[in-house]
Amino acid sequence: MSDGVNDAQSVSAALYERALEVLPGGVSRNTVLRKPHPLYADHASGCRVTDVEGVERIDFANNMASLIHGHAHPAIVQAVTEQLKAGTAFTLATEVEIRFAEHLVGRSDRFEKVRFVNSGTEAVMGMLKAARAFTGRHKIAKIEGAYHGLYDYAEISQTAKPSNWGDETNPVAVPVAYGTPPGVLMDVVVIPFNDPERAIAILDRHKGELAGILLDLMPHRVGLIPASGEFMAALSDWTDEDGSLLLLDEIITFRSEYGGAQEWYDVRADLTAMGKLIGGGFPVGAIAGRAEIMDVMNPLVETVRFPHSGTFSANPVTMTAGLTAMELYDRQAVARVNQLARRAIVGIEDAIRATGVAACVTGRGSMFRVHLKANPPSNYREAFVTADESGRLKVLLDHLFDAGFLMINTCSATISTAMGESEIDAIVDAMAEGFAKIR
Numbered sequence: 328m329s330d331g332v333n334d335a336q337s338v339s340a341a342l343y344e345r346a347l348e349v350l351p352g353g354v355s356r357n358t359v360l361r362k363p364h365p366l367y368a369d370h371a372s373g374c375r376v377t378d379v380e381g382v383e384r385i386d387f388a389n390n391m392a393s394l395i396h397g398h399a400h401p402a403i404v405q406a407v408t409e410q411l412k413a414g415t416a417f418t419l420a421t422e423v424e425i426r427f428a429e430h431l432v433g434r435s436d437r438f439e440k441v442r443f444v445n446s447g448t449e450a451v452m453g454m455l456k457a458a459r460a461f462t463g464r465h466k467i468a469k470i471e472g473a474y475h476g477l478y479d480y481a482e483i484s485q486t487a488k489p490s491n492w493g494d495e496t497n498p499v500a501v502p503v504a505y506g507t508p509p510g511v512l513m514d515v516v517v518i519p520f521n522d523p524e525r526a527i528a529i530l531d532r533h534k535g536e537l538a539g540i541l542l543d544l545m546p547h548r549v550g551l552i553p554a555s556g557e558f559m560a561a562l563s564d565w566t567d568e569d570g571s572l573l574l575l576d577e578i579i580t581f582r583s584e585y586g587g588a589q590e591w592y593d594v595r596a597d598l599t600a601m602g603k604l605i606g607g608g609f610p611v612g613a614i615a616g617r618a619e620i621m622d623v624m625n626p627l628v629e630t631v632r633f634p635h636s637g638t639f640s641a642n643p644v645t646m647t648a649g650l651t652a653m654e655l656y657d658r659q660a661v662a663r664v665n666q667l668a669r670r671a672i673v674g675i676e677d678a679i680r681a682t683g684v685a686a687c688v689t690g691r692g693s694m695f696r697v698h699l700k701a702n703p704p705s706n707y708r709e710a711f712v713t714a715d716e717s718g719r720l721k722v723l724l725d726h727l728f729d730a731g732f733l734m735i736n737t738c739s740a741t742i743s744t745a746m747g748e749s750e751i752d753a754i755v756d757a758m759a760e761g762f763a764k765i766r
């Protein structure tokens with residue numbers, strides 16, 4: 328199969344030449360970069376994407392876990408097409424934003440009010456600002472290594488590495504972007520994942536200072552391991568006692584259960600940020616949670632503690648696509664994709680045993696991640712990809728790509744409702760062949 332990647336004459340290579348002239352690094356988002364050049368999509372349907380060279384692949388990346396029904400689902404295409412003809416954005420409210428908010432509030436008893444925004448980054452930023460406005464405190468705590476988008480405060484320590492992450496009893500707040508204001512570093516408390524003892528010891532040094540703890544329940548870059556019940560109980564008790572808020576980033580994990588991965592725990596989130604799948608393939612974000620907190624954005628009160636707006640927030644195209652997608656993603660659909668992911672995890676574990684490769688697979692709900700480590704990591708430092716692992720991971724990812732599979736570049740995969748057992752069994756077989764190559 329000619330994949331166009333090593334072919335200097337390919338359509339993709341020619342497009343990339345042009346892109347390099349006008350886009351930094353030739354891309355608009357670093358995630359699509361591949362060497363020697365990115366691949367360019369032509370069209371897609373269901374779980375299959377065809378690139379501009381005419382090569383079709385099964386899509387386990389799903390636009391970074393955002394396409395729960397795969398591509399061009401007929402019901403979403405039809406609903407959006409009708410909305411396009413009726414107008415795409417107004418300086419007026421629309422009924423569909425109410426219907427979508429009603430739908431989301433109906434999915435979880437932890438959601439009393441909702442605000443829509445345009446990305447996950449914006450949802451996390453809005454959630455942190457709401458928490459500050461409600462508590463009157465400005466510091467936040469976050470998990471070392473966890474990705475929450477681009478907001479200065481939320482991105483701290485996302486790319487920490489052995490040379491700068493410091494002692495594990497006191498992780499350093501490491502900036503991602505050059506020029507991050509020093510004040511941001513002072514206002515972010517970094518805690519280790521799934522280590523209640525160390526995390527609480529760190530938090531105790533900041534009693535009465537934090538607006539909240541920002542947390543992804545299964546942070547992808549921390550290893551795609553679910554938060555333990557013990558960890559969640561410890562954080563929840565700590566915030567209750569401290570008067571700070573539990574702030575969940577369910578931008579990816581909302582796909583895991585009908586009401587999000589928070590259903591796995593016996594704790595109540597104060598606010599939840601959502602994004603990705605709830606946009607039905609369009610840019611989206613949402614903040615949901617306790618009405619009392621969400622009311623910091625209420626423009627009807629005399630002093631609005633967190634004035635919030637956005638030109639394209641709750642635009643009717645996104646609302647229509649999102650509502651249609653989420654109505655289709657009912658309890659039965661959630662159970663089905665979760666069961667397919669389980670099948671993949673069991674199959675890959677069998678392949679690991681059969682090939683004797685030093686690897687393991689983590690994940691829950693409808694996602695999994697393959698690590699080239701003998702044992703599953705339990706935090707960011709253990710999940711950190713070494714130079715040796717990185718070289719072998721590249722061989723594995725290239726093998727999967729050549730075999731016709733699109734993966735998230737950490738060797739993670741997300742299942743869509745457009746998949747069936749045959750796609751799962753195909754990736755398990757390809758993974759087994761890949762393990763044999765890197766063993």
Ligand SMILES: Cc1ncc(COP(=O)(O)O)c(C=O)c1O
Pocket residue numbers: 391445446447448449451474475476477543576578579602603611
């Ligand atoms: C857990 C999590 N939070 C926040 C974001 C940021 O979302 P967006 O890319 O829509 O800004 C992402 C994106 O990958 C994410 O995975």
